[in-house]
Amino acid sequence: MNEISLKNQIVQLIEQESQAPRALQQLTELLVKQVDRVQWAGFYFMHAGQQQLHLGPFSGPATEHTVIPYGKGICGQVAASGQPFLVDDVSRQDNYIACSLSTQSEIVVPLYYQQELIGQLDLDSDTAHAFTAEDEQFLTDLLAILAVQYGAALQQLQQEVTGA
Numbered sequence: 001m002n003e004i005s006l007k008n009q010i011v012q013l014i015e016q017e018s019q020a021p022r023a024l025q026q027l028t029e030l031l032v033k034q035v036d037r038v039q040w041a042g043f044y045f046m047h048a049g050q051q052q053l054h055l056g057p058f059s060g061p062a063t064e065h066t067v068i069p070y071g072k073g074i075c076g077q078v079a080a081s082g083q084p085f086l087v088d089d090v091s092r093q094d095n096y097i098a099c100s101l102s103t104q105s106e107i108v109v110p111l112y113y114q115q116e117l118i119g120q121l122d123l124d125s126d127t128a129h130a131f132t133a134e135d136e137q138f139l140t141d142l143l144a145i146l147a148v149q150y151g152a153a154l155q156q157l158q159q160e161v162t163g164a
């Protein structure tokens with residue numbers, strides 16, 4: 001996922017799009033369109049009061065799992081741990097929520113703003129073992145850059161998406 005052209009397109013997107021909601025939407029579109037092994041990409045945001053995640057900007061097939069309790073599925077486990085979660089084969093996970101039956105592997109990376117866990121980026125692939133430790137690092141760096149670039153606008157988006 002660290003293909004140079006993809007990196008360049010992401011840099012361009014961040015430079016050109018000053019609005020956080022649009023930037024995150026375009027980022028999910030870019031990942032689905034430009035990375036063959038990504039079939040779904042979406043941001044979930046934390047609602048601490050409800051202990052639930054709410055789906056924000058995403059690309060790919062619509063999912064019925066727009067709200068996920070902390071602890072449930074891969075996303076819910078990342079909400080609880082605050083750590084990235086790379087799943088090579090979703091069929092081997094007991095605590096997994098299927099958004100699409102075609103999904104075979106998944107990566108979820110936490111989104112921090114000023115040391116606070118506010119959300120996460122979830123990528124799904126129809127291919128098993130689609131994601132690597134390098135992807136995890138790339139996405140972690142990318143989310144850190146988003147937090148610096150968009151700052152408090154990400155928290156505002158979190159509030160809009162979760163209704164908090």
Ligand code: SME
Binds near residue numbers: 042073097
């Ligand atoms: N598979 C995720 C649910 C979100 S969908 O992939 C869009 C999970 O187990 O948390």
